[in-house]
Amino acid sequence: MTADQTERDHWLDGETKIADAPDKHGDETHLWLRLLTCTTLIETEIRRGLREEFDFTLPRFDLLAQLERAENGMVLGEISKRMMVSAGNLTALVERLVESGHITRTTSPSDRRVQIVTLTPFGHSAFGEMAERHRAWLNNLFSGVSAEERDVLLAALAKLKISVRQGLAQER
Amino acid sequence: MTADQTERDHWLDGETKIADAPDKHGDETHLWLRLLTCTTLIETEIRRGLREEFDFTLPRFDLLAQLERAENGMVLGEISKRMMVSAGNLTALVERLVESGHITRTTSPSDRRVQIVTLTPFGHSAFGEMAERHRAWLNNLFSGVSAEERDVLLAALAKLKISVRQGLAQER
DNA sequence: GGGAGAAAGTCTAGGCATAAAAATATGCGT
DNA sequence: ACGCATATTTTTATGCCTAGACTTTCTCCC
Incomplete structure (x- = not known):
């Protein structure tokens, strides 16, 4: 034991x-x-x-989560900003998700520098299953914190986030 | 701009x-x-x-921070637990810090499986400089949060931590 | 049009991280 | 003393991540 x-x-x-x-x-x-x-x-x-x-890995899951909310796919640069990771990082990550059939990648017809990534039906359903479990895990981990305490935490973290962003902005 | x-x-x-x-x-x-x-x-x-x-990198800094608080060096396994990283990870990390002269590594005379890592004087002073800046950065990033709000956050996070640990423990 | 410069993404080198398996050392029960 | 379980660390195979250099493509200005 x-x-x-x-x-x-x-x-x-x-x-x-x-x-x-x-x-x-x-x-x-x-x-x-x-x-x-x-x-x-x-x-x-x-x-x-x-x-x-x-x-599955967390970065893969996060990438699918981004696409899940984008109706017509997303541009690589946009994904990079939202996931807060470097663009160089995404190259290999996207490559692997294409190989596993979760997403597709196409070059934008209007701007050939741009890569558009979209969720496949398989990717969509795979994400759905994982997201459900993801919610359950969080539910379990947060179960010892009351709804009121969660609200307190949410509000306090909101202030912190603003403070951090200000600190970062000032630094120049 | x-x-x-x-x-x-x-x-x-x-x-x-x-x-x-x-x-x-x-x-x-x-x-x-x-x-x-x-x-x-x-x-x-x-x-x-x-x-x-x-x-310098953050993992290197964290490792020095651990050693800074240990008078007579630390065993690799103990560092692993405290830093919440796998032991395998430390092998290379320690190796690089030895090379750069921040730490020394010796095999324990009483148990030759065990590696004892200690801070060198150079490592100690290097850590001191970095720790001072580290505090300043945090001070800046948290400056938009009042002392009261920080206390609220600290307490709320304490509850969350307990909740998370309980959730992890239950899972078995 | 043609070139300067910006933008989007890829490539390269290096570091960090894990899991799983292997190597090494200890120590206990018999 | 022997053998086997256990403890500690390293090795191996992958994957994530960044910075910085580079390529391709587009845009804007002349």
Whole structure:
């Protein structure tokens, strides 16, 4: 039992880095590490689920999620912006998804620099199944947080996001 | 000006994925994407700073941060747990840090399976410089969030972390 | 039209990350 | 002492990711 637990419980907390530090009021580092820990724990679990249940990766899933919401396909550059990854990264990712039959890629007739990527019917249905499980996983992971607390979190993160974007913008 | 802005502002929001979706009360997916967006924005900025100012990577920095807090070095497995990365990953990471002179690695005399990694004086001072800038970057990115809001966030994330760990534990 | 420059994407080199299997070392029960 | 399970790390096979250089294509201005 204990041996089984260590399998998935084997990670200590990333926060342990500074957990012993004095809990200073307004310590950004502490807050950042806690944020990072939460995100990493959730993300790792989702990656694991996708891999074990669907033999799929998170970047692939994210790309399908983008296309799912675009009626007539998407341009590569647009995908890059929305997924927050470099364009160079997408070349291989798209290539593999084309090979596996989830998407198609065509050169735009009006501008031959542009590559248009669209979901195939197979890709659409595959995404549907995965998205359903994805929601269930999140539901489970968030089940210990009440709806009110979620709203608090959502609002607090909204403020943080604005703050971060301002910080990034100012830097120039 | 606009051209300059797009350089660092070029990312749309990852959240845009579902931003148009009905703002259902208690939508875990929405909350998750917002969490992920905040983390990604901050993490990307930190990676950029480390690379541009110190020609360093975040995993390297994180590893030094672990060692900084361990008086007599750390065992590889312990580092793996604390950094939440696989052991196989560390082999190359440690190798490069040894080459660059930031750390040393020795085999434990009492158990020759075990590798003990310690910070060199150079590694210690290098980390100090980077950590100072690291704090400054976070300070900037969080500057739009008041101390009270930070406390709210810290507490909400604490609850989330517990929820996530429970969800992971139950799953068996 | 023709060329400068911008835009879209690809290519290359390098680093980070995992899982799964293998190598090495320890240690315990008998 | 022997053998087998266990613990620690490395190796191997893949995939993700970035930056920076490069190619192709388009646009705009002359």
